[in-house]
Amino acid sequence: MKRKVAASVKRSSSKPKKTKQVTSAKSKPAKKPAAPAHQPTFKQDPQYAQAVQNYETALKSMQDQKFEKAKGFLEKIIASGQKELADRARMHLSLCNQQLASSATSFKTAEEHFDYAVSLLNGGQYDQARGHMEKILKQNAKADFAFYGLAVLDCLTGHVESSLKHLTDAIRLNPQNRFQAQNDSDFQNMADDPRFTEMLYPEPGELTSSKDQNKR
Numbered sequence: 001m002k003r004k005v006a007a008s009v010k011r012s013s014s015k016p017k018k019t020k021q022v023t024s025a026k027s028k029p030a031k032k033p034a035a036p037a038h039q040p041t042f043k044q045d046p047q048y049a050q051a052v053q054n055y056e057t058a059l060k061s062m063q064d065q066k067f068e069k070a071k072g073f074l075e076k077i078i079a080s081g082q083k084e085l086a087d088r089a090r091m092h093l094s095l096c097n098q099q100l101a102s103s104a105t106s107f108k109t110a111e112e113h114f115d116y117a118v119s120l121l122n123g124g125q126y127d128q129a130r131g132h133m134e135k136i137l138k139q140n141a142k143a144d145f146a147f148y149g150l151a152v153l154d155c156l157t158g159h160v161e162s163s164l165k166h167l168t169d170a171i172r173l174n175p176q177n178r179f180q181a182q183n184d185s186d187f188q189n190m191a192d193d194p195r196f197t198e199m200l201y202p203e204p205g206e207l208t209s210s211k212d213q214n215k216r
Helices: 046-063 067-080 083-103 110-122 126-139 144-156 160-173 176-182 185-190 194-200 204-215
Strands: none
Touching (some): 046 067, 046 083, 144 160, 144 185, 160 176
């Protein structure tokens, strides 16, 4: 049996079709992002920038329970005339007034009032603490513990001269305050001040003369 000869393949006379090159999405150049809309900067409106800063400070003060401080900043915002922030500030100001009204308590004794002032001082609310101690002195000018508290407060806030003056008054009214100050770490900022050392550790003669003055 003879093998069949494979038929020859006739080539088409027509021209081969051109194939289109497919480009991947990755090869296409990326479109440039649209430019963001122009927004005014704080430099263009410094009053608005200041109002925003006051608003942020007020909120931070409220979080720290410093409602008197927050109240001051909120009142500045309202006075600035920035309507959007002023509306929010009025709402927060109302809350501050409510908190301040609820915390306004009456005290049976000056000592009880002083304890409350000390709690404010320990909480870092120096302005409020000072206000209460000054109220104590208005009611009783010989409240040595209030002078002592102001001396501590002044020392902690860096008012050395005022601290020395108040401590002098406290010791003059009650010499026991001298021994209390010797062991009080709140006065460490003045430990190297010679005036503070002389006040706490006077010469024997000076100590006797101060006692005689207190008796008069």
